[in-house]
Amino acid sequence: MISAPGPAPMQLAALADQPRVLVRRGGSPRPGAQCVVYWMQRALRIAGNSALDVAVRAANILGLPVVVYFGVIPNYPNANLRHYHFLQQGLRDAAEDAAGLGIGFVVRRPPDTLEAFLEETRAALLIGDENPCREPERWRKVLAKRLTIPYWTVDADVIVPSRVFGRSFTLLHHFRPHLKAELPKFLVASPKVTPLHPWKPSKALSSFSLSSDITAGFKKLDRNVTPVDTFTGGSRAALRRLGEFLRSGLADYGENRNHPEVSGTSRLSPYLHFGNIGPLTIALAVERAVHSGKILPETGEKFLDQLIGWRELAVLFVRHEPNYDNWDCAAPWARQSLLEHAADARVYRYSLEQLERAQTHDELWNAAQREMVSTGWMHNFMRMYWAKKILEWAPDPATAFDWAVILNDRYELDGRDANGYAGIAWAIVGKLDRPWFNRPVFGLVRSITSASFFRKFDAAAYIRQKGAGKDGRLQEK
Ligand SMILES: Cc1cc2nc3c(=O)[nH]c(=O)nc-3n(C[C@H](O)[C@H](O)[C@H](O)COP(=O)(O)OP(=O)(O)OC[C@H]3O[C@@H](n4cnc5c(N)ncnc54)[C@H](O)[C@@H]3O)c2cc1C
Structure with a gap:
């Protein structure tokens, strides 16, 4: 039973009943719980993160604080030093942003496990994010079977949740009409959600210090592919990149995007991949630029066709095609x-x-x-x-x-x-x-x-x- 009095069960049920949310394990939150945990895997950001928003709303309903958990995995499939370095830069921004909002942020490495963390913190329920790729989805399925508390995931890195379509499409022009019908519901700013019950530092939990190298001691990690200085990871760099693109790239995107010798595209793909910025934040900023009259509508459309059309077509392809990588x-x-x-x-x-x-x-x-x-x-x-x-x-x-x-x-x-x-x-x-x-x-x-x-x-x-x-x-x- 839910320890919070009043209408909490109904409010929680309404929160879970959204197209973006998948209930992987149902049931009531743990009685006498101390927090709601958000397992950050894909959406490595605090602002504009609908998975974190769901965690905060659930915590507000239950009268609890939120703690973000990030588990560094030593053998993430095909990841090398270049990827981990970018990941660590993003983690620093996320940790700082979480602290500013009274949200706990804990980074752990093996042998620590998420399940042990959920017991240590007496988590009421677990919220996660989604990624259509094979391995992270397998981990979520395994975890859902083992947990004893509710576990929901939120499709936070697409504009239209993939479950709305429930299928893939053969060609972009088959997908476009379906996408167009759904966009008015999802291409809208989400209301701001603030944690009502800050995580108290007195409830200190041990966390790996982000001033140390998160890969230290990972013996099997491929260190031959070295970090690059062309991109700095994190939400701050992502927002800066978006700002620069809106100021000096987007107006000529229609022409320059087909000119590799010109730096005419957004270069936001690493940030989108690591979830340092969400597609909704980018799309809304582009729409605002179009509405302000600074950008031609057809230019804005060309960009959004890539960011939403092609990108979400790709997500649906991977979600519904078991052999997506062969x-x-x-x-x-x-x-x-x-x-x-x-x-x-x-x-x-x-x-x-x-x-x-x-x-x-x-x-x-x-x-x-x-x-x-x-x-x-x-x-x-x-x-x-x-x-x-x-x-x-x-x-x-x-x-x-x-x-x-x-x-x-x-x-x-x-x-x-x-x-x-x-x-x-x-x-x-x-x-x-x-x-x-x-x-x-x-x-x-x-x-x-x-x-x-x-x-x-x-x-x-x-x-x-x-x-x-x-x-x-x-x-x-
Ligand atoms: C062989 C091949 C391999 C690719 N590998 C990757 C990859 O590993 N990771 C990756 O993110 N993209 C990949 N793409 C898609 C595309 O090339 C990149 O997303 C794009 O070049 C990223 O640069 P940008 O952010 O400046 O794009 P912009 O032109 O500024 O577009 C904005 C965003 O729209 C999305 N987008 C743009 N073009 C495409 C496309 N053709 N398909 C799907 N989404 C698109 C991306 O998220 C991109 O960041 C690949 C395309 C091809 C043909």
Whole structure:
């Protein structure tokens, strides 16, 4: 039974009954509880975090404080030092922001566990966030079976909660009408939620100090992929980046987004991936810029089509496709066509190591690979070219898919993300695309030739910028 008197059970039931909330384990909150715990996994931010908002509302109903728990996992799938470094920068911002609002913030590392923490704090209930990728979803399912307190998760990193659609879509233009119908309900500012019962420092809990390296002692961690200084993690840097983009990038986005030699896109993808900023915050800021008359409506729409249309299409793809990161997700027409072309002569063939070291005959491709390795990010236009060429040069499409995933996840700060798997599936196995003209190797999968690609932008300038200087080379392993 709920220890709080009055209408708490009904209020809690209403809170759980929202499309964004999934009740993974029902039941009543622990009697005599001391707090509500928010298990922060994906949405690494305090402001504009609907999962934290649900935790705060639940805590306010129960008359309890909120504590955020972040468990640092030593072997997060495919994460390396570059990713952990960015993660740690984000954790510092989140810890500071939480303290300012009277929300507890605890970082723990193994052998500490979330379950032990829930007992130590006598948590009333557990709120978590969501991520469509396989491993974090598996952890949530395992945890839901073991817990004895209620456990809800909140779909905090999309604008329209994925469960509203309940399916994936084959093409963006199939998805758009469904999205358009839902956006008026979800593309709105959420009311501000303030914790009514601050976490008292007297109830001090031990927390790993964020002035120390969160990866210290992680023996199996890949430290060869080093941190980059092109991006600083955290909500503060994310908001600064958004502000700069609104001031000096968005107005020309329609034109510049197809020019990798110009820094014309938002570069917000690492922040979105780590949840340092939510898509709603970005979309509302863009809408405000359009309403102020500073930005043309069609420019705002182009950007939102990427941020909401393509991004949420990618999330639905990963959520509903168990093989999202391998060749088995191929569109049936693409699979058949690629197999028919399996024996086609490949003029150039490279090994994964040659690709990783940007040692191909194609200077444009090498420049893109260097951009990714040395800055942790690659321009969208170049990502398309990069993946298409891997299909052309790998022994077969299944291997091409695997290699693209390995490199993308290893070097991109925004890698290991639904967008990356969808982008690679689009480029290599025709997912979220339609059949094109029959060509050697590619079959009906859309191809990009270097000659046509060179005509679209100043490729020579891009190659010059990403020149094989000292910092562009891979570290010797
Ligand atoms: C082969 C390939 C691999 C990719 N790998 C990743 C990846 O690992 N992580 C990742 O976040 N994106 C990936 N993308 C999608 C896209 O290239 C990046 O999201 C974009 O380049 C990020 O730069 P930006 O933030 O400046 O984008 P902007 O143009 O400023 O767009 C704003 C936001 O919209 C979203 N977005 C833009 N383009 C796309 C797209 N085509 N698909 C889905 N969402 C999009 C992103 O969240 C992006 O941050 C990949 C695309 C391809 C073709």
